Amino acid sequence: MFIEQAYKGNNVWWRVLITTLIATGIFILNFIVYLLLSKEEIDKMYDMAKEMNKNLSLILNLGVFVFLLGLLFFLVYFLHQRSILSLTTTRAKVDFKRVLFSLSLIVILSLVCFYVSYYYDGDNIVWNFHPLKFMVLFIISILLFPFQIGFEEYLFRGYLMQQIGIIAKNRWVPLVITSVFFGLFHSANPEVAEMGYSVMIFYIGTGLLLGILTLMDDGLELALGFHLGNNLIAALLVTSDFSALQTDAVYKYTEVQNSSDILWEMIVSIAITYPILLFILSKKYRWKNWKEKLTGKVDEPILIEESFNLNKENNE
Numbered sequence: 001m002f003i004e005q006a007y008k009g010n011n012v013w014w015r016v017l018i019t020t021l022i023a024t025g026i027f028i029l030n031f032i033v034y035l036l037l038s039k040e041e042i043d044k045m046y047d048m049a050k051e052m053n054k055n056l057s058l059i060l061n062l063g064v065f066v067f068l069l070g071l072l073f074f075l076v077y078f079l080h081q082r083s084i085l086s087l088t089t090t091r092a093k094v095d096f097k098r099v100l101f102s103l104s105l106i107v108i109l110s111l112v113c114f115y116v117s118y119y120y121d122g123d124n125i126v127w128n129f130h131p132l133k134f135m136v137l138f139i140i141s142i143l144l145f146p147f148q149i150g151f152e153e154y155l156f157r158g159y160l161m162q163q164i165g166i167i168a169k170n171r172w173v174p175l176v177i178t179s180v181f182f183g184l185f186h187s188a189n190p191e192v193a194e195m196g197y198s199v200m201i202f203y204i205g206t207g208l209l210l211g212i213l214t215l216m217d218d219g220l221e222l223a224l225g226f227h228l229g230n231n232l233i234a235a236l237l238v239t240s241d242f243s244a245l246q247t248d249a250v251y252k253y254t255e256v257q258n259s260s261d262i263l264w265e266m267i268v269s270i271a272i273t274y275p276i277l278l279f280i281l282s283k284k285y286r287w288k289n290w291k292e293k294l295t296g297k298v299d300e301p302i303l304i305e306e307s308f309n310l311n312k313e314n315n316e
Contacts, residue, residue: 001090001218001293001298002089002090002161002162002214002215002218002219003161003162003165003166003171003174003215003298004166004298004299004300004301005086005087005090005162006082006086006162006163006165006166007166007300007301008082008083008086009076009080009081009082009086010079010080010081010082011080011163011166015079015080016163018075018079019072019075019076019079019080019159020159020160020163022071022075023068023071023072023075023155023159024155024185026064026068027185030185030188031184031185031187031188033188034187034188054137054246054247054248055133055136055137055140055248057245057246058137058140058141058144058235058245058246058247059140059144061245062140062144062145062147062148063144065144065147065148065150065151066144066147068147068151069147069150069151069154072151072154072155072159073154076159087154087158087159087162087220088154088158088219088220088221089218089219089220089221090218090219091218091219094219094221095219095221096221098217098219098221098222098225098285099221099222099224099225099228100225101222101225101284102213102221102222102223102224102225102226102229102281103225103226103228103229104225104229105225105226105229105277105280105281106225106226106229106230106233106273106277107229107232107233109273109276109277110229110230110233110237110269110273111233111237113269113272113273114233114237114238117265117269118251124253124254125238125251125252125253125254126251126252126254127250127251128239128248128249128250128251128252129250129251130248133248134236134248134249134250136248137235137236137247137248137249138236141232141235141236142232145228145231145232145235146228148231149224149227149228149231150224152182152227153210153220153223153224153227154220156178156181156182156207156210156211157178157210157211157214157220157223158214158220160174160177160178160181161174161175161178161211161214161215162174164177164178165298166298166300168298169297169298169299170295170296170297170298171215171293171294171295171296171297171298172294172295174211175208175211175212175215175294176208178207178211179204179207179208179210179211180204180207181207182203182204182206182207182210183200183203183204183207184200186200186203187200187203195263198263199263199266201267202263202266202267202270205270205274206230206270209226209270209274209277209278210223210226210227211223212278212294213226213278213281215293215294216281216282216285216287216290216293216294217281217285217287222281226277235247235249236249236250237249237250237251238250238251238252238253239251239252239253240252240253
């Protein structure tokens with residue numbers, strides 16, 4: 001199973017500590033700075049970001065993840081002496097069809113939910129499409145978002161879920177912890193400052209969904225596809241003045257939009273789309289043994305040599 005993949009590498013505690021601190025350092029530093037700054041300083045910082053060229057801001061925000069993902073792969077491969085494939089999936093190779101199916105599914109569901117909402121209450125959403133600007137945004141998004149979502153998935157649902165799992169010796173502890181951490185590491189986003197900490201329901205809920213996809217499917221492919229599709233929709237379809245990333249999206253929420261209304265729409269949306277997504281994926285990939293895969297024990301695999309020696313000793 002997926003968590004047991006960690007046993008294929010060297011898991012001496014100091015190696016785990018070094019990799020965890022280096023890989024999560026940027027999140028921890030960002031969170032500490034957010035806690036130390038006053039509300040006025042945070043608002044000023046966000047206002048400065050809004051004045052920057054949107055595409056340049058997007059490149060700067062996403063570009064760092066190219067380095068971070070490469071760094072995480074380097075640490076896993078050389079420090080833990082294990083393959084990136086073992087961090088990705090239990091299958092013989094990465095199933096890109098799973099990635100594309102999950103991506104397509106969340107894009108379709110998100111578009112349906114958005115346009116239903118827009119049809120019934122679109123007064124606070126305005127047309128913001130500019131062909132040239134959107135094309136530049138699209139190219140940047142396609143090139144850089146895979147690194148951003150890749151780093152977050154390989155860190156939270158890959159490395160941390162596996163390492164916490166072999167320490168806790170079960171599946172539910174890493175599922176809960178990585179979901180909460182995923183939410184906390186997004187707490188410095190402008191949406192949280194605008195809507196309050198209630199928006200953490202969305203982030204933690206999304207982390208929980210991604211964790212369930214990973215454990216039930218024994219791989220990151222579905223989580224990678226979902227996360228990429230979700231972030232592409234967030235960047236390309238609709239933006240607002242308090243989005244984490246300011247973009248030249250097709251639509252834009254106006255300033256008069258009540259942030260609590262947007263939060264409510266987000267929660268309702270995940271309450272509808274996430275169960276539908278889980279149902280479709282569970283039927284397509286024939287998931288079984290939900291309780292065992294989400295809460296069961298994690299045991300260290302017995303190597304063939306060890307098993308042979310154990311049987312030999314018992315026979316003697």
